[in-house]
Amino acid sequence: MNIAVLQFPGSNCDQDAFHLFGSGLKLPTRFVWHKDTRLGEADLVVLPGGFAYGDYLRCGAIARFSPVMGAVREYAQRGGLVLGICNGFQILCEAGLLPGALIRNSSLEFRCMTCELKVEDAGPAFNPGVLGPRIRLPIGHGEGNFRIDEAGRGKLVANRQVLLRYVDNPNGSLDDIAGVRSEAGNVFGMMPHPDRAFERYHPSCDGLAVARAILAARFPGLIRKIA
């Protein structure tokens, strides 16, 4: 097992993501710089939160053209596991690896709080049976308002691509959507931070179960070992 955490100029949750997988799950974890054109052997690629390239133009708009993103695209197309957290989710949407887009919060406020989230049935590894019906994870974003057109909205439901919904919508997201997966089921994105929810001093430890559930999408046998 080998976890690759990408670092863009302006990433600021790269260390958090590293520790979620490295210390929280005790898995071999390493950083990959945005200028690298190869990922090497990786079982999961994590795009962390932050403000890549200052979020200039639109969140994630410039990061998606980073040299490393070509390798991420190929890796995802081969079925590799990808997780985007917060800014990482925005980058994956901009790159077209996940459907939809994230716009300014309807309140126009940066929202920083712990959210209660409803777990959706998004497949055998990610569902209320595995994670429980509700989990709590922190958010911290100004642009987490998920938008998608009607056709895309229908596909999300038909293919069970919604991972999490806010119980009390903090940002105006369509249908309270907090996270989605790709149709093929190997690319995951969410605004809430599992990487800020695994230490005893964090507001919740539900991030560990979320990280395990994402790994289990590709490595079902592994889950008991690291549970």
Place this chain on the structure above:
Amino acid sequence: MKIKVFVMPKRNVLDPQGVAVGHALESLGLSGLRASRVGKVVELDVDGPDTPQFRAQLDKLCLDLLSNPVIEDYHYEIGGA
């Protein structure tokens, strides 16, 4: 060649900034406001002629980078010295 690219939120996409700016305009006394939307203008100055090939390249750049077609529309004006 001077180019102005206008990027606007799509008509059917919520525009929280536009709504907030509209409220502020009304609080400053503007009456009869029907809509207010906030977008971006990108100014470019490019050496070379305005050809169909160039426009095709510009359209692709607008779709790939300057706008996000999921939530935004764009148009551009070419002209001026």
